[in-house]
Amino acid sequence: MSRLRTLVEFYASRPLRPQFDPHERWYTRLVAADDHEAWLLTWLPGQGTDLHDHGGSAGAFTVLAGRLTEQTVGVRLMDRGYSRGATREFGPHHVHRMVNAGTVPAVSLHVYAPALTRMTRYELVDGALRALAVERAGADW
Numbered sequence: 427m428s429r430l431r432t433l434v435e436f437y438a439s440r441p442l443r444p445q446f447d448p449h450e451r452w453y454t455r456l457v458a459a460d461d462h463e464a465w466l467l468t469w470l471p472g473q474g475t476d477l478h479d480h481g482g483s484a485g486a487f488t489v490l491a492g493r494l495t496e497q498t499v500g501v502r503l504m505d506r507g508y509s510r511g512a513t514r515e516f517g518p519h520h521v522h523r524m525v526n527a528g529t530v531p532a533v534s535l536h537v538y539a540p541a542l543t544r545m546t547r548y549e550l551v552d553g554a555l556r557a558l559a560v561e562r563a564g565a566d567w
Contacts, residue, residue, distance in 0.1 A: 438535045466534075469526035473526055484538070487536040494524055502553070
């Protein structure tokens with residue numbers, strides 16, 4: 427088992443207190459360690475992210491409740507669904523979009539190593555990624 431998966435499972439086994447916000451996705455950082463960080467996120471139906479990277483950090487997430495759809499970039503966007511208990515790992519150059527396309531709330535736990543310092547948001551134009559904005563830790567989230 428990889429270190430990221432082990433960390434996700436460890437933090438997911440702890441008592442968590444997710445909250446939901448009808449206006450935007452709710453999130454909180456659970457842990458900020460020297461070599462990684464962990465976040466708890468909630469997703470009401472229809473809530474999601476833009477296409478984004480993780481600024482060179484590798485990561486893993488697990489779905490604690492509900493179902494999430496991850497869209498990854500190839501020649502076109504490809505969808506992959508994750509239900510409660512599913513865990514996904516990804517490398518430092520991964521670009522994706524996450525959305526709750528279902529009808530019930532979802533909760534997920536994410537671990538990044540090293541800790542996030544920036545994320546770039548993208549759009550897909552004619553099969554190619556085009557950067558829209560760079561968000562920085564401490565300034566934009």
